[in-house]
Amino acid sequence: MIDPATRDYEGEGPAVHHGPPHPCPYLPGRTAENEYLVLPRLPSDAYQSLMDRGFRRSGVVVYRPVCTGCRECVPIRIAVADFKISRSQRRILRRNTDVTVRVDQPSFSEEKHRLFVAYLRTQHDGSMSEARADFEEFLYHSPTTTLEMTYLLEGRLVAVGIVDLCPTALSSVYFFFDPAFHRRSLGIFGGLCEIEECRRRGLSWWYLGYYVRDCGRMNYKACFRPHELLDAGGNWNRIDPTLHPVCPPRPR
Numbered sequence: 001m002i003d004p005a006t007r008d009y010e011g012e013g014p015a016v017h018h019g020p021p022h023p024c025p026y027l028p029g030r031t032a033e034n035e036y037l038v039l040p041r042l043p044s045d046a047y048q049s050l051m052d053r054g055f056r057r058s059g060v061v062v063y064r065p066v067c068t069g070c071r072e073c074v075p076i077r078i079a080v081a082d083f084k085i086s087r088s089q090r091r092i093l094r095r096n097t098d099v100t101v102r103v104d105q106p107s108f109s110e111e112k113h114r115l116f117v118a119y120l121r122t123q124h125d126g127s128m129s130e131a132r133a134d135f136e137e138f139l140y141h142s143p144t145t146t147l148e149m150t151y152l153l154e155g156r157l158v159a160v161g162i163v164d165l166c167p168t169a170l171s172s173v174y175f176f177f178d179p180a181f182h183r184r185s186l187g188i189f190g191g192l193c194e195i196e197e198c199r200r201r202g203l204s205w206w207y208l209g210y211y212v213r214d215c216g217r218m219n220y221k222a223c224f225r226p227h228e229l230l231d232a233g234g235n236w237n238r239i240d241p242t243l244h245p246v247c248p249p250r251p252r
Contacts, residue, residue, distance in 0.1 A: 015038075033065070034063045042062065044167060045166070047164060051075065058138060072214065080205060099152065099158065100151070101152075105146075147164075159175065168203055172208055175191075
């Protein structure tokens with residue numbers, strides 16, 4: 001059941017749509033399906049409630065996978081007070097002490113779009129659109145309270161993170177970086193910065209989106225420990241870190 005907090009304030013709840021089958025973006029050879037809502041307005045408390053039901057946001061669309069016979073896309077979150085930084089994550093922090101992090105309102109620019117396109121061409125399989133209009137709709141049209149974290153190295157933009165601000169959490173929407181700096185492990189660094197931003201704001205949780213165990217590019221999420229996974233019954237469960245795969249190796 002969709003949370004009543006998402007009602008459009010005109011007395012009627014939003015329509016739930018079922019999207020067509022499409023190739024799974026995470027696991028080759030599989031077919032994926034989503035159910036979704038289009039929400040031009042979304043109070044931050046309602047969005048946090050929806051995340052606790054397995055939904056995620058993309059532009060003004062809030063969706064969750066409903067794939068037949070598969071539940072590999074599992075929502076993951078971190079209890080900020082319990083997070084234990086690993087040795088490899090400390091090394092990544094030290095490696096990026098010269099990076100300046102700014103937090104502000106989301107603001108589209110051509111520079112950010114160029115960075116996004118460069119990121120897609122090295123990190124993705126070509127399934128995501130590079131078009132400017134799609135980029136703006138995906139990351140810069142938000143129905144809820146959203147922040148942008150920009151990462152600068154000697155004045156050069158090297159990474160961007162979009163996060164949603166909820167009553168007790170930050171939710172990571174998307175993070176992209178300059179592939180020329182891949183040895184800095186900016187994705188992990190961005191996650192650590194988002195956790196620190198949670199601490200700075202007194203927020204209890206950091207939501208990372210979906211964890212897909214057998215998808216190599218998603219395994220890094222399990223390196224933030226301890227973490228919780230949402231089960232099919234809607235319960236968050238703390239996971240024994242010894243049950244998860246080895247984190248990606250340090251770039252050489």
